[in-house]
Amino acid sequence: MTSKNMKDKGVSVVFAGEAGQGIDTITLLISKIYKKCGYNVCLTKEYMSRIRGGINSSEIRISKDRVNAYTDTIDFLFALIPEAIEYLKKRITKETLIFKVEPSERYKNTYAAGMLFGLTAISSDIPEQMLRVFLEEKGEQVINKNLETFKKGYEKGRELSEEKAVKINIDASEEVKNEMFMNGTEAIALGCVAGGCNFISSYPMSPATGVFIELVKASDRFDIITEQAEDEISSMNMNIGAWYAGARAIVTTSGGGFDLMTEALSLAGIIESPMVIHIGQRPGPATGLPTKTEQGDLELALYAGHGEFPRIIYAPGSLEECYELAKAAFINADKYQMPVFLLSDQYLLERSYNIPVINVSEEKINQNIIKTEKDYKRYQFTDNGLSPRGIPGYGDGLVCVDSDEHDEDGHLTEDCDLRVKMIHKRRKKLDLALQNSIMPEFIGNPDYKILLLGWGSAKNSIIEALRLCKRNDLAFLHFKQVFPLPPETKKLLTKAKKLVAIENNTNGQLARLIRTEFCINIDKNILKYDGLPFSADKLAKEIGEL
């Protein structure tokens, strides 16, 4: 790493230390400060499943251009404990500057932050001011102690900058200063609110609890009923009950918690209940690696729940998509009266970066609920399979739903012909949803030879890798709606000489789905399943060699 290099492309800074040393807090604050100063920032964290001890690391990328993915490269490493260096050895190169934060320092994290700002020659005004605001509630003494530590660090940073001849001169931008800085969790929660979510019953589970917490935060302002249920089974059944009564509910969980909801998913299927399910994937099976990342539950979402019934699966890859697809999940669950999934993972949920402000026009949420007439039939047969949805207590009709196969009234039946009709009715809704699909995003040269395929969280890593590898024969197709797969996609796939699926799992689940749906073979899978996300730089090498 030379200072020259950094000047235009930015730096990657890693803080590593034990849980409890405040790495989370400080890296978030640092990131916000850089953003406020006009730099593009991307913060990716990686940590262990414990409250104290162990080793965690957070990467802050600071750049002139947009940055929104993880890279392996470390330019500056701040090691808050000595073990951190060994722990990160694979990512450390000769170019990496390592700063060991003296064990004598009380506020190690603040000290390191000071060093960084000193090194990167950012005037200490904004950092100090934001630090002060951030610590406001902690009292004058803590603030002063921290500011003091910060200044010491800052001085040290300036010194080092001289000593190591670090000259960083990344351009700042006025525009960035006023952009939003958030993580996937926040973006999804905002999308839920925008989609009219007003009910959440969930059970804590990493990495999905955040969405619950964000919705609880929003609950006072947006009239959201919130309940931490006794278990996942209860939460899913509550949410379905809530939709039945006219609310718009979501459950947020991870694969293991979702397993317990699959029976109720099947219930939503047969009673044609709208439902929104957020699965924050993590490496399984079972408890697996609870705080790490993986895209291992696509097939689970596709086939969970016994019996056959339609569903929609969205997999956002960027903050904008987190917001848009969470919103779409509510709208389409309501519209098609079926469960809609949001598949995310730790990488997507806990990575923060800046994006242009999303503006919402004043709009009323259109609920597809009718006032019922006396002779209302919940499952009235119609041409497109959709029956007008009533709710109890609104109109003169009765709203009956039943987990058994049922007649148009919603009462149980064992009539074989009616059974077949009801299956067709439910299936038609999927045809309808398919006609209104959210298309995959095409990125790259339209005259591609090799088409990279990806879904969900891997998006930004793949896009950056594509940019870095600078090959003209490559393009990338990113699936946001993973199911049903839009049939238009087929053309794009058959046009390629070579199809390469890039997935953060073992089996290549998107590749398998494409075979299942289109009978098109995927030539190569680039898979990663060590609990860490794709890094743009490493991936660039891999696709460079295709």
Add this chain to the structure above:
Amino acid sequence: MTSKNMKDKGVSVVFAGEAGQGIDTITLLISKIYKKCGYNVCLTKEYMSRIRGGINSSEIRISKDRVNAYTDTIDFLFALIPEAIEYLKKRITKETLIFKVEPSERYKNTYAAGMLFGLTAISSDIPEQMLRVFLEEKGEQVINKNLETFKKGYEKGRELSEEKAVKINIDASEEVKNEMFMNGTEAIALGCVAGGCNFISSYPMSPATGVFIELVKASDRFDIITEQAEDEISSMNMNIGAWYAGARAIVTTSGGGFDLMTEALSLAGIIESPMVIHIGQRPGPATGLPTKTEQGDLELALYAGHGEFPRIIYAPGSLEECYELAKAAFINADKYQMPVFLLSDQYLLERSYNIPVINVSEEKINQNIIKTEKDYKRYQFTDNGLSPRGIPGYGDGLVCVDSDEHDEDGHLTEDCDLRVKMIHKRRKKLDLALQNSIMPEFIGNPDYKILLLGWGSAKNSIIEALRLCKRNDLAFLHFKQVFPLPPETKKLLTKAKKLVAIENNTNGQLARLIRTEFCINIDKNILKYDGLPFSADKLAKEIGEL
């Protein structure tokens, strides 16, 4: 229907009436009597989810040749209630002889049985004797009343035979007299016992409870621990605990109950626990049609449980396969240290017919359990992925298993490299299992143009249909091991001009799996999803028109 017809091919007799009228009891008894008299018999039942009332019907096929599938054709219908005729209207033809059992009769079922034996000109000795044995515990009065009724029915049957010129003269066979007569439930339970099952914890659910009941029956003689758990979650976790401690356990349930077990399935996956799971499929989603039949949960079994881990899925199609595959499930779960599924359904479980006696040679069950040494490591890395399995309290070692990703010792780890190694270890076991696959069965002309594909319970209906349609360009491939799909199969598939999958579900799940695994398209699906099984005669027409 003319008597001439019946002479060589046998008759199909249906008893229909309310739950509570003893149709089950009498049709079973009748079937056993005919078998004892040397006739091939197949008994298929269909009923509603209620204890009294409604309409149920049971078909008894009596034949010179082997019969083991359901047909739509009804030669004789005994209607114990008038509504039964309307209910069965689609199966009634001009040829059907309908007998309405007078409402005045107290033991309608016995009366009808008498009629049948009279009609078919079976000497009343054996029936009366077996009726007497059957009613033994009910006391002399009940026996006499029943025998009286039986005789009245018998006379009536003789009369009718004259009146309607019914002349039945099916050949009996000495061989058949000593064959076994049982249903799929019993055959599976026997296979479990033969596979060394000595633990079952389950929760009642149609149509799978029968296997539980049969194992309870066997428990006193075979030292089987039995427990009706509070719910399916508990039962699955108990069974896994039982395997850990050295027992051989099974859970028996249906799709909805299995949903609740999927988290624990994932646990079995990561701790590499053997486990046997019997899913008696039924039409879903949710409660669906609880007493009807469907093959709708193949994809569920394939992908249930979060995260990625190996499994084996068997789907027996005949009584012999019920026995053999249940036994194989225990042997291979133990051998490969992974969950093994048995997929059945109401059609397979509750249909009885005669088969030649299965003989078992005196053999000890080989348990793959080692006595541990002091330095025992449950997950020791080996070439083929299998680590010797120890159990607590047997040897000097400690046996540690963990739902988190773990090291060789079985203690939790968050090491990314170890994670990858453990994934590879688990995957290797599937390669091993694949090498020892149970091959699909090929039936028909080796110079086929059209290849029919089926799995599980549809087998016998398809085989009979193949025979009935008399086309020489057709053959049938029956999958017993549905996953992993033996790669050798590919050749058979590519050889065909046309592939036709025949499945008792909506989506053609085997067809989808073949696309996923082999990227081979299935040209046509013959699907049935009204809750009833494929009937050989109707299916014969359909495949005749291919």
Add this chain to the structure above:
Amino acid sequence: MDAKIFDMPCADIAWCPGCGNFLILKSLKDALTELDIKPENLVMVSGVGSASKTPHYIRANVFDGLHGRILPPACAIKAVNPELTVVAVGGDGDMYGEGGNHLIHAIRRNSNITNIVHNNMLYCLTRKQASPSSSYGLITPVQTHGVTEEPFNPVAIAISAGATFVARAFCTDTEKTKEIIKKAILHKGYSLVDVLMPCVTFEVNSYKWFKENSYYLEQTDKVFSREEAFKKAIEIEKLPLGIFYIQEGKATFEENQTAYKDNKTPLVFREISRGKMINDLLHSYT
């Protein structure tokens, strides 16, 4: 109000002739009639089992969900629209077996719903297996040597879990059962009415047996304390019938929701128009 208003003349009732379920259905309909509840404002929630078919035989809104999962949707429905009367009915398998965890936690939540359990001490729809409340020694095809596990005592458990209304009724006494159900519906908070009933088909407990082995608690003005109620609850020589415990005034689940702190309009009838507020929220991330 006419009791017929809740009748479903076309329903093909799946229960056996003479089954206690019919009596409970009658008591429930009578109670609803006397309380002047409108079918359109009534939601009957149930699971799977013979008992759980009850909602199909009452003119009402119906949420017939999964076996054992009765209470979570019931609580949610009430929270989304507190103006609805929510009655959750199920069998002893539903409520005490598969649904045991929800029972305890719904009690803790104290939603204003009424929970009626048709307790035949048996799984009947699956053709006779023991339920958690089966008596010691009951022989079934699965419990061939008789039940050995401690019978589940719903009254005692509900009292320990903090239920605010706990009663036991006996189906044959339709008048008394009706009165108990009325009180349960009127009670603000979660109420449990465990209704003993025989199964005539599988011959588990007869009407006579119950008659001889139960007695009514004297319902004086004084209500029992939790300890006294517990003491009564664990009597098993003769089963006490009536209301064991009432705690008035405890806040319900709905009331505890911020959404209802200053605004009593049912959530479902509030307009969801969020554009402006969301814009503000989004901008707070800059």
Add this chain to the structure above:
Amino acid sequence: MDAKIFDMPCADIAWCPGCGNFLILKSLKDALTELDIKPENLVMVSGVGSASKTPHYIRANVFDGLHGRILPPACAIKAVNPELTVVAVGGDGDMYGEGGNHLIHAIRRNSNITNIVHNNMLYCLTRKQASPSSSYGLITPVQTHGVTEEPFNPVAIAISAGATFVARAFCTDTEKTKEIIKKAILHKGYSLVDVLMPCVTFEVNSYKWFKENSYYLEQTDKVFSREEAFKKAIEIEKLPLGIFYIQEGKATFEENQTAYKDNKTPLVFREISRGKMINDLLHSYT
């Protein structure tokens, strides 16, 4: 026996410095040592949570399963090999939230296992949410206005469900806790030891708070009746500590299995050689 026999010197313990879990671990190891239990004959069963990591810090056989699903495998292990000592440990979330149904039904089953609950009245591993046993008013990122649900009272629930051994301990009193655990292990049947512990990191209940708000039951020779025990159990002003209830002599789950009626050899050590018997069985279908 040397207490060190249960030590795991290499284990990287994930608990925070000063956490009550360390004290419970100590009491448990001491109890096991004094009872002269061999690590090879001990199976530690747990779920997921900070408390559930305990088995990794004791030299023993370990079955660390799913969150909340501790008791079903524990019961099974004991049934398959009754010669093992089976200790099931979990957090309050494990045992009273996710696992609530298994708790009640494991109690009814009465397997001869010991169940220790590290009750920090909190979900700690998932970073501070309320658990069923959290106190009214506890504020967390999910319960931003404080807990409103009735705290789960494990002692009262266990007594109502028919537990044969019910105790509450306080982690700081390691000597007393050790004694309680010893009695629990020696008890024939299911035993519950709910151990109160503070969470120093999230600052939920301090050592001091517990000290001031608890007292030890007088353990005279006389044991409490179920009613008396219940009465003690619902005291909340000051939490009683010690053994609330013991019922001796009740048959265990294992004992009730026919497999153990005439043959005490653990199931797992019996040879499974069935050829002849299966042949007979198969022929019974002819």
